Every structure is written in structure tokens, then in C-alpha cells.
Amino acid sequence: MQPPLAFDVGPVRVDPACVLAPMEGITDRPFRSLIRGLGGCGLTVTEFVSSEALTRQVAKAWKMAEIAPDERPVSIQIYGRDPERMADSARYCQDLGADIVDLNLGCPSKAVTGGCAGSALMRDEPLARRIFTAVRAAITVPMTVKMRLGWDRECMNAPEVAHIAQEEGAGMITVHGRTRADAYRGVADWRSIRAVRDRIHLPLLVNGDILTVDDAVRALDESGADGVMVGRGTMRDPWILRQIADHFAGRPVCTPTLEERRVVILHYFDMLASSSPIDPDRYALGKMKKVTGYFTRGLPYGARLRESVYAATTTRAACEAVTHYFELLAAHDLRDGFSRVFADPAQPFREGDSRRLDRPETVSP
Numbered sequence: 001m002q003p004p005l006a007f008d009v010g011p012v013r014v015d016p017a018c019v020l021a022p023m024e025g026i027t028d029r030p031f032r033s034l035i036r037g038l039g040g041c042g043l044t045v046t047e048f049v050s051s052e053a054l055t056r057q058v059a060k061a062w063k064m065a066e067i068a069p070d071e072r073p074v075s076i077q078i079y080g081r082d083p084e085r086m087a088d089s090a091r092y093c094q095d096l097g098a099d100i101v102d103l104n105l106g107c108p109s110k111a112v113t114g115g116c117a118g119s120a121l122m123r124d125e126p127l128a129r130r131i132f133t134a135v136r137a138a139i140t141v142p143m144t145v146k147m148r149l150g151w152d153r154e155c156m157n158a159p160e161v162a163h164i165a166q167e168e169g170a171g172m173i174t175v176h177g178r179t180r181a182d183a184y185r186g187v188a189d190w191r192s193i194r195a196v197r198d199r200i201h202l203p204l205l206v207n208g209d210i211l212t213v214d215d216a217v218r219a220l221d222e223s224g225a226d227g228v229m230v231g232r233g234t235m236r237d238p239w240i241l242r243q244i245a246d247h248f249a250g251r252p253v254c255t256p257t258l259e260e261r262r263v264v265i266l267h268y269f270d271m272l273a274s275s276s277p278i279d280p281d282r283y284a285l286g287k288m289k290k291v292t293g294y295f296t297r298g299l300p301y302g303a304r305l306r307e308s309v310y311a312a313t314t315t316r317a318a319c320e321a322v323t324h325y326f327e328l329l330a331a332h333d334l335r336d337g338f339s340r341v342f343a344d345p346a347q348p349f350r351e352g353d354s355r356r357l358d359r360p361e362t363v364s365p
């Protein structure tokens with residue numbers, strides 16, 4: 001029997017401690033609603049929002065920080081390098097209804113680190129501390145920090161940065177088991193996260209390359225963390241958090257049927273179309289094409305589905321392509337195609353296998 005996976009971040013109960021990772025361009029309101037609706041998700045985090053853009057009143061940034069009234073608990077993630085702007089942004093996020101404000105010290109993209117934000121802050125501990133202090137003083141809701149192991153293998157200072165965050169009043173730390181120099185290469189190093197565990201007493205989330213329940217068990221065991229954060233795994237299998245939660249609650253692990261998968265993907269496409277600010281056939285269709293690429297890597301006939309969704313010129317045509325895809329799977333008796341891809345230990349994704357998680361292609365964090 002596994003111990004329950006849950007903890008408190010100040011007044012916020014994270015139960016189960018299975019958290020949807022922030023992913024720019026992916027974890028918008030419809031995606032967060034999709035994952036939450038499947039169960040097993042104890043906390044959602046928005047895409048990262050620029051503190052520069054928030055404080056300069058850029059409409060797109062404010063839109064990214066929007067949360068649904070029933071999305072609880074939810075964290076809004078911000079990034080930046082200016083303590084004052086970070087503090088002001090954190091206050092805005094609190095006013096928007098965030099239960100938690102998360103600070104990004106993980107983004108490896110040059111656009112962000114060039115301005116000494118994201119993972120570049122790990123190289124400037126005094127500045128990171130000033131940001132923590134300023135944000136902590138600006139809000140009453142918990143402040144949390146998401147980071148990488150360090151800048152590179154020579155500078156794996158996550159334990160120190162996490163300790164600084166703890167001293168400055170952070171309520172939870174998440175560590176992606178890669179350095180900035182690793183970008184998305186190689187395999188997440190969960191074992192090195194244990195040094196963070198040994199340095200802080202705050203709730204700790206392990207993140208990186210968690211795709212299956214077994215991965216979650218191993219990641220927790222190797223890192224000593226209190227919970228898991230899953231990003232790309234939720235695009236490959238939206239039920240992954242639910243399955244991890246089931247396992248740790250001692251329940252039978254849910255195995256969605258082909259029909260359930262079809263309904264959920266179509267429901268998500270529908271949410272995308274209806275949440276589209278302007279022309280759904282432009283905005284939502286672009287998003288559908290993007291997520292279909294993620295949703296279908298390694299799946300039987302996934303390439304065929306991608307081709308037909310990419311060729312679609314309307315959201316309706318994209319939905320029809322999904323419907324045809326599932327008919328194809330059923331016709332070829334590939335009902336369990338998904339579970340085979342995700343659960344078969346003979347098909348490991350962690351050792352350079354083609355079913356490994358894709359690196360973000362167009363998005364940099």
C-alpha cells in the first residue's frame with residue numbers, strides 16, 4: 001500500500017499531489033479544464049506569463065493569466081527579472097483569483113534567459129532572493145518556485161536556490177530534473193533532485209519525463225519528492241495524472257476505453273473552438289493541429305491522423321478526422337493501442353526510443 005499523495009501549501013490543499021505542469025501554448029483554460037475533468041489532478045498551473053507584459057498591461061498576457069471560476073486550486077505562473085514588476089504581477093495574479101503564484105526559474109529559452117529571467121536566475125542567487133522577497137511581501141497567497149537542477153552540470157545549485165526560496169517564504173518547490181544546458185536532451189535526472197529534498201522541508205514536486213504510473217513511482221522514490229508534476233505526459237495520455245492518483249490511493253488504475261478517448265479529444269476540440277476569441281477556424285484550428293501532433297506521437301496510425309488534421313481547413317474537418325481515426329483503430333481492432341504504447345514495459349520511452357517525449361519544437365521553455 002502506497003502512502004497517500006497529498007500535502008498543504010499554506011492554506012491550499014494539494015490533493016492528490018499530482019500536478020499539471022505549466023506549458024506555454026498548451027495549458028490554456030480548455031486544456032486545464034480537460035485534465036481536471038478527468039480527475040486525479042490536485043493543482044493546475046497556467047502557462048507562464050511575462051511580468052513585463054502584465055505590468056505594461058499587454059492584453060494577451062492578461063488573457064493568459066485568466067482562470068476559470070471553478071478551477072481550484074490553481075496557480076498562475078509568472079516570470080521576469082525585475083523584483084518590483086514581479087511583485088506587482090504577483091499582486092495582479094492574486095487579484096485575478098490565483099490560489100498560488102508560481103515563479104519560473106526554469107525556462108531555458110534564450111529569449112527569456114537573455115533578459116536574465118527563467119533559468120538564468122539560478123545563476124544569480126542574490127537577484128533570485130530579491131525577487132522572492134519582493135513577491136512574498138506583495139501577496140498573501142502562497143508563493144511557489146519552479147526550477148531546473150541548475151544552469152549546467154557544473155552549476156547544479158537547485159538545493160541552494162530552493163533553500164533561499166524557503167528562507168524567503170516560498171510554500172512549495174518544483175524541480176525539473178534537467179539543467180538549463182540540458183534543454184530537453186537526455187533523460188530527466190530524478191536522483192539529483194534528492195539533494196533538494198535533503199536541503200528543504202517544503203513540499204517538493206518532481207518533474208520531467210513522467211509518462212506512466214511506474215515512472216511516477218520511480219521518480220518519487222529516487223527524488224524523495226512529495227508529489228509529481230507532469231507536462232508532456234498529459235498530452236500523450238490525458239489520463240496519466242488520474243492513473244497516478246488512482247495508484248497512490250490504492251484504487252484500480254483507470255484504463256479509458258477507445259470510446260472514452262474519442263469523446264474526450266472531441267470534447268477538448270469543442271472547448272477549443274468555443275473558447276476561441278475570434279475566428280475559430282483560424283485560432284482553434286491552429287491549436288488543434290499543434291496538440292494533435294503531441295497527442296498522437298507513437299500511436300498506431302498516428303501519422304495518418306496528423307496528416308488529415310494538418311490538412312483540415314475548418315475545425316469541423318479536424319473533428320471529423322479524429323472521428324475517422326478512431327473508426328480506423330476500431331476496425332483494426334487496436335482498441336488497446338493506447339495502453340500498449342503507454343504501458344508496455346517492452347516499449348520503454350526513456351532510453352532514446354522513438355516513443356520518447358518530444359522536445360518542444362516551436363515553444364522554447
Ligand SMILES: Cc1cc2nc3c(=O)[nH]c(=O)nc-3n(C[C@H](O)[C@H](O)[C@H](O)COP(=O)(O)O)c2cc1C
Binds near residue numbers: 146
Ligand atoms: C510546450 C512546452 C511549454 C512549456 N512551458 C512552460 C512554462 O510556461 N513554464 C514552465 O515553468 N515550464 C514550461 N515548460 C516545462 C514543463 O513545465 C516541464 O517542466 C517540462 O516539460 C518537463 O516535464 P515533462 O517531461 O513532464 O513535460 C514547457 C514545456 C513544454 C513542452
